[in-house]
Amino acid sequence: MYSEYHPAQRWQLKLNSQVYRSNSSLKSVLPLVSSILSFTLGLGLTGVTLLSISPGKALAQMPSVESTVSQVKVLFVNPNGGNNTLGNGSESAPLQTITQALRVASPNTVIMLSPGIYSADTGEIFPLKLKSGVAIQGDTGNKGQGITIQGGGGFLSSSFGGQNVTIIGADEAKLTGVTVTNSNPRGYGLWIESSNPVIMNNTFTGNTQDGISLTGDSAPTISQNYFHRNGANGMTIGGDSQPEVRENVFDQTGFGINITQNAAPVVVSNQIQNNRSGIIVQANARPILRNNLIQGNREDGLVAIAQSIPNLGTIAEPGGNEFRNNARHDINASATKEIIPAAGNNLSQNRIAGKVDFNAQTAPAANIPQRRTIANRTIPSNEEITSSASGQPNQANQSQMNYVRIDPNIVEFTAPQLPSSSATPPFGESPLGNTRPSPTTAYLPPARVQPGVRYRVVVNVATDQERAIVRNLAPDAFPTIRQGRRVMQVGVFSDRNNADEMVNILNSNGLRTTLEPLN
Incomplete structure (x- = not known):
């Protein structure tokens, strides 16, 4: 492998x-x-x-x-031969756990890992929280083969509530040469929130949700890693994050890279292959994509949704991306009215859907909103704040604005479609090798449109965590009351296939979703 x-x-x-x-x-x-x-x-x-x-x-x-060397302290860790009580972190008396090494590590420390599995069984307490100025190193030459950090624990994200995470990033920290696996339900390998670590030469595999998730105003460097068979995404880049994502491999995952909210990453020289779709860009994201190989994905190479505008190159700065053998489209921009700049790429123009400008002179810059804090909550400055009955500030319900406006509170979401001439192989095998059928359908049959019939998709939400998950998957969803129940309305669809696709995506993330026909 x-x-x-x-x-x-x-x-x-x-x-x-x-x-x-x-x-x-x-x-x-x-x-x-x-x-x-x-x-x-x-x-x-x-x-x-x-x-x-x-x-x-x-x-x-x-x-x-x-x-x-005297400026760099070294702590040795061995899960099989170390001892947290008797060991002092020297090569001859290593510690047993990364947890203990992080407790005692001071800035400018390298934590050197011996081969083995670092898990709760060997004494690790998850999530592991990286420290500023501290580096964790395993086997960088083999991307962490034989040095596995396995497990996860509860982490309260300021953006998305409770999550199950293996490792949490930190400013000026470094993680290299390890394999990260979190097989817990909705397990994330590495969570980076408003921090800037360096993540290099690792393997992220077997994480039931994402290999890496970024949110807040993070700006890490993520390079030369291998993302393989993670459950939902190899990597999700959200919030106002502006990472550099360079020379990684994203292979056999749900979506290779999911870019959402106001994120503006620079994505350069990656191999994104054999996934469900290569790159999904949604909400208001403005990624810059250069010199990537996007090939062999089971649906589309790149999908643009809502107001997102991926920058695939201009005449002055050609993209240099290469698209090959993607099953449906190389670029699918049918779910957005935006014009996608895409000058200087290697692709087939007959495998394009939506408005794509192959002679683009300019590309829109990232729109990172100014942020302010109200009642200990940081919010985008373009959100309206109203007062509740208690006098406390609340975020006003925002009407959705997306592909086709139906009324001020309803949006038409056009999911990517499979050409009727294409084959429709099953997608029953889970990315983790589980043989149970996946609730997410990778290939759609020809469109089913009944004149005058629309389909509303709503999600029953009972907790802040569920609301955060819906917001992450569908940034324009809004809360409402339906039949006395608190729900979030995701959208109204004229195409049943599009509605079913959204229901499957939501259900696969553990949400309770309802499809309501409207006459």
Whole structure:
């Protein structure tokens, strides 16, 4: 699995045995030097390159090596041979858990992980909370193969309420060379909320929801990771996040990358392949997509919904994206009235739906709203605030604005359609290998439209967490009362297939959804 996407690149520092034996302090440091130095830049230190040092010069260069290494503290962790009580984090007396290493780690610390499974069975307490200035390193050359962080615990997100998460990001933290798996219901591997960690050379697999979820005003660097067989999305980028997503592989997941809300990521040189759809862009998102390979996805390469405008390139800045062998469309913009700039890409123009400008001169900039805080709640400045009966500020119900306006509180959502000439293979296998049928249909039969009949989709919501999930999946959904019940109305559809598709998406995320025919 790893050999296809991740050829190992290993650094080797060779000193002759005489020099090695003559310096006992060097002997203890050398096995770590190449690993530690790879972190110095990310931790704000000065890196020292030793690859070109000949054996004869190695000893003369040691003062600078020792100076650099002395600034970086190393804590060793071994889930099988470590001990949190007797160990001190040295190579000879490692700690047993990442949890304990994070407790005692100070800034400019590298936590070095031995092979093994780090789970609740070995003493981990989830979620693991990264620390500013602290790096966790496993096997970077093999994307964390053999070093697995497995499990999840309750995390209260300020944006989305309670979640089940394996790892929580932090500013100026670094995570490299591990495999992250969360098999709990709606399990997230890594949750990044208004923080800027560096995430490199990891594998995110077997997470029942997303490999990584970003929200708030996060701006992390996410590069050279492998996202494989996660339940819903390889990665969701939401809120006002502006990450750099570079040189990753997104393979055999529901949606490779889901970009929503006001997110404006830079997505460069990724392989996005063999997913349900490659990239979904929705709400007001404004991603910049350059030099990505988007191929072999079972529905569409890229889907644009609502007011989103993915920037696929202009005449001055060609996109360089390559679309190949996507089953339905390379670009599907049929669910938006916006014009998608897409100059300078390799694709088939007869596999395009919606308004796509192949000679775009400009592309709209990201619209990140100014934010203000009212009653300890941060809200976008363009939201209306009204007063409740208690005098406390409330967010006013916002009418939906999307593809086709039917009335001020109803929206027509046009889901991507499969051409009638295409095959309709089943999508029964879960991304995690479970053989039970998936509630989400990957291929739709020809459209079913009955004149004069529309279909309302509403979700029964009882908790703030359920409301947050609906908002994440359908940003324009709004709360209302239906037959004495508190519900959220997602939309009204003239096409039954589109309504069924939305119902399936909502149900697959654990929500109770109702489809109501309207005459």
